[in-house]
Amino acid sequence: MPIREILLLAYEALMSNKLRAGLTMLGMIIGVGAVVLLVSIGNGAKNYITSEFEGLGSNLIMIQPGKTDSKGTMGPPMGNSKKKLSLADLEALERQSFNLDAITGLMFGTAAVTRTEATSNVTLLGVNDQFIKIFNIKVGLGQFISREEDDSARRVAVLGNKTALNLFGDEAPIGQWVKINQSEHRVIGVLAASGQTLGFNMDDMVMIPTRTAMRLLNDDKLFGLRAKAKSKVGIDDAVDEIKAILKKRQNGEENFTVTTQLSMLQSMNTILGMLTFVLGGIAMISMIVGGIGIMNIMLVSVTERTREIGIRRAVGARRVDVLKQFLFEAITLSMIGGTLGLGGSTLLTYAVYWFVPSFDMRAPIWVLAPAFLMSLLTGVIFGVFPARKASKIETIEALRYE
Amino acid sequence: MALIEVNNVTRHFKMGDETVRALDGVQLSIDEGELVAIIGPSGCGKSTMMNFLGILDVPDSGEYLLDGKDTKKMSDDERALYRNQKLGFVFQSFHLLPRMTALRNVELPLVYSASYDKTHSLSKMKEMAISAMQRVGLGDRLEHQPNELSGGQRQRVAIARALVNNPKLLLADEPTGNLDSKAGKEIIQLFQDLNRQGATVIMVTHDPEIAQRAGRVIAFKDGKVVEDRANS
Ligand SMILES: Nc1ncnc2c1ncn2[C@@H]1O[C@H](COP(=O)(O)OP(=O)(O)OP(=O)(O)O)[C@@H](O)[C@H]1O
Ligand SMILES: [Mg+2]
Numbered sequence: 001m002p003i004r005e006i007l008l009l010a011y012e013a014l015m016s017n018k019l020r021a022g023l024t025m026l027g028m029i030i031g032v033g034a035v036v037l038l039v040s041i042g043n044g045a046k047n048y049i050t051s052e053f054e055g056l057g058s059n060l061i062m063i064q065p066g067k068t069d070s071k072g073t074m075g076p077p078m079g080n081s082k083k084k085l086s087l088a089d090l091e092a093l094e095r096q097s098f099n100l101d102a103i104t105g106l107m108f109g110t111a112a113v114t115r116t117e118a119t120s121n122v123t124l125l126g127v128n129d130q131f132i133k134i135f136n137i138k139v140g141l142g143q144f145i146s147r148e149e150d151d152s153a154r155r156v157a158v159l160g161n162k163t164a165l166n167l168f169g170d171e172a173p174i175g176q177w178v179k180i181n182q183s184e185h186r187v188i189g190v191l192a193a194s195g196q197t198l199g200f201n202m203d204d205m206v207m208i209p210t211r212t213a214m215r216l217l218n219d220d221k222l223f224g225l226r227a228k229a230k231s232k233v234g235i236d237d238a239v240d241e242i243k244a245i246l247k248k249r250q251n252g253e254e255n256f257t258v259t260t261q262l263s264m265l266q267s268m269n270t271i272l273g274m275l276t277f278v279l280g281g282i283a284m285i286s287m288i289v290g291g292i293g294i295m296n297i298m299l300v301s302v303t304e305r306t307r308e309i310g311i312r313r314a315v316g317a318r319r320v321d322v323l324k325q326f327l328f329e330a331i332t333l334s335m336i337g338g339t340l341g342l343g344g345s346t347l348l349t350y351a352v353y354w355f356v357p358s359f360d361m362r363a364p365i366w367v368l369a370p371a372f373l374m375s376l377l378t379g380v381i382f383g384v385f386p387a388r389k390a391s392k393i394e395t396i397e398a399l400r401y402e
Numbered sequence: 403m404a405l406i407e408v409n410n411v412t413r414h415f416k417m418g419d420e421t422v423r424a425l426d427g428v429q430l431s432i433d434e435g436e437l438v439a440i441i442g443p444s445g446c447g448k449s450t451m452m453n454f455l456g457i458l459d460v461p462d463s464g465e466y467l468l469d470g471k472d473t474k475k476m477s478d479d480e481r482a483l484y485r486n487q488k489l490g491f492v493f494q495s496f497h498l499l500p501r502m503t504a505l506r507n508v509e510l511p512l513v514y515s516a517s518y519d520k521t522h523s524l525s526k527m528k529e530m531a532i533s534a535m536q537r538v539g540l541g542d543r544l545e546h547q548p549n550e551l552s553g554g555q556r557q558r559v560a561i562a563r564a565l566v567n568n569p570k571l572l573l574a575d576e577p578t579g580n581l582d583s584k585a586g587k588e589i590i591q592l593f594q595d596l597n598r599q600g601a602t603v604i605m606v607t608h609d610p611e612i613a614q615r616a617g618r619v620i621a622f623k624d625g626k627v628v629e630d631r632a633n634s
Contacts (some may be wrong), residue, residue: 001513001517001518002513002516003513004524005516016501078598101610161476294404307497308499309435310497311497311498311499312510312512312514313482313561314456314458314483314485314491314493314497315486315510315511315513315514316482316483316485316511316514317482317486317514317604318479318482318483318517319478319479319482320479320515321514337585342444395458395459396453396458396459399458399493399497
């Protein structure tokens with residue numbers, strides 16, 4: 001039987017019962033639509049995280065005390081370790097490395113920041129002048145901590161945008177004094193508003209020089225180090241260099257972990273990629289339901305058209321011709337449904353992107369081929385049983401069928 | 403060699419406790435080029451015999467050689483091929499496909515011929531189907547669907563479908579049952595023409611006048627051949 005005829009037959013069969021065909025397709029529309037939507041959301045989340053990471057500074061290197069065994073974990077270990085990093089380590093890296101553009105020691109804690117009666121409990125960071133360079137942070141008012149202020153452990157503070165607003169309202173904060181854990185600090189700058197970045201709110205914090213923070217927190221070891229490689233391609237060299245320098249200082253032992261922003265991004269992407277597939281897989285259940293709908297309707301159709309099958313066989317249709325006819329009908333149902341589902345869900349993702357441009361969940365192009373293939377497969381898998389049933393009907397019985 | 407060779411064929415239908423002997427030891431031989439009329443009272447097994455000659459049904463016992471070939475040994479696809487290429491069947495109850503125009507109904511066997519004959523073009527198929535429709539006098543009813551045609555017109559569409567592939571064996575189960583005597587005569591004339599061109603024609607009829615125009619008349623009763631005579 002020519003393919004043109006098979007397609008025509010499938011078309012006619014669907015047109016002869018539009019409502020039924022439409023409802024059957026709805027199952028496929030929802031199935032494929034759900035797969036595409038969930039994959040798009042997963043993919044959008046991945047893109048979002050990637051851009052957020054890149055906003056942090058693409059050449060970022062994190063050095064934490066303690067050694068983690070596994071490679072490519074989510075980030076530096078946060079736990080305590082006997083061997084901590086010190087200011088001397090920072091100075092050594094500053095002096096000896098060629099591949100680093102900037103490096104800062106990092107102190108980390110929480111602090112109660114008080115001005116007269118207004119108090120704010122915020123994250124406290126102890127950093128040096130290089131910090132804003134490493135993390136691409138902009139100062140909105142005044143200036144950032146200087147080298148000199150860090151070296152001599154001055155009691156100065158740079159406030160996050162929101163913290164400044166909480167404490168000072170409409171007043172100008174620069175030059176004013178605040179109490180950080182009972183110790184007076186002079187406000188020298190306020191960061192520009194930046195909003196939430198990966199759950200870390202730069203707007204709600206206070207920054208003071210590293211040495212000041214060590215005194216305030218009564219700790220002579222650093223929480224960690226943060227550095228910026230000179231270039232993205234040179235980041236591996238920078239990592240090797242850091243390891244070599246620190247190892248030498250620790251008698252050949254490697255009691256620290258160096259992580260790059262890039263490797264964190266990679267492991268993050270792996271997890272999100274997996275999540276996307278899991279979501280897509282769950283959505284595929286609805287496609288199976290759509291397929292069962294097709295099978296159900298095809299079985300009804302085969303029974304209804306028993307006499308037609310008999311007539312076709314009587315004039316020379318082979319069993320395989322009958323099989324093809326019904327299989328193609330099922331495939332047509334699933335493909336049209338799948339295409340509509342794909343189109344509809346793609347439009348939906350574009351609409352969401354149009355309204356919420358910050359979250360780009362537009363359906364990725366690579367979803368096209370699998371969506372089509374899955375529609376086709378659903379049609380084949382769930383169409384083959386009814387089609388085989390149709391082809392097995394005996395001619396003479398079919399002709400007698402009322 | 404005979405085109406059709408039927409040896410002691412039986413076909414029984416079990417209906418509860420009773421057994422209907424639709425065919426009960428039929429012995430028959432029909433040569434190529436014959437024009438045969440099968441007559442007999444209602445329910446005597448004529449349609450059962452025709453289904454069986456058209457290799458649509460298989461007998462319970464006995465032997466059927468068609469074209470020298472044992473039909474029992476034919477595969478399912480071989481039967482389909484034979485029905486498509488060499489056989490034309492006019493069913494007593496027409497068996498047209500609803501929701502399809504008369505022309506497409508007539509084209510139907512050609513659609514499946516395309517599987518065997520790759521040279522079948524769409525235009526050639528249409529041409530052949532139109533010509534068959536014209537031969538049965540329905541050249542002006544091509545686009546009508548079966549439910550838009552009269553009983554007699556439907557019967558003629560069924561005949562056109564049987565003719566479309568120029569079969570060498572034409573089996574017609576009461577082809578004039580729904581026709582007035584004038585249209586009936588035209589159809590018989592058509593069958594006679596085909597027969598003169600070499601086709602073997604076997605038709606079931608209740609009309610003695612029509613049976614008279616066949617070269618040979620076979621009478622059935624209770625699933626048996628009770629008379630087999632040649633017309634002078
Ligand atoms: N599928 C079947 N199941 C049971 N009985 C059947 C079946 N087909 C035919 N019969 C019986 O076989 C007998 C012969 O039927 P058939 O249709 O061959 O008669 P016929 O000679 O063609 O009659 P008519 O002239 O009315 O068409 C009938 O008694 C009928 O009831
Ligand atoms: Mg009959």
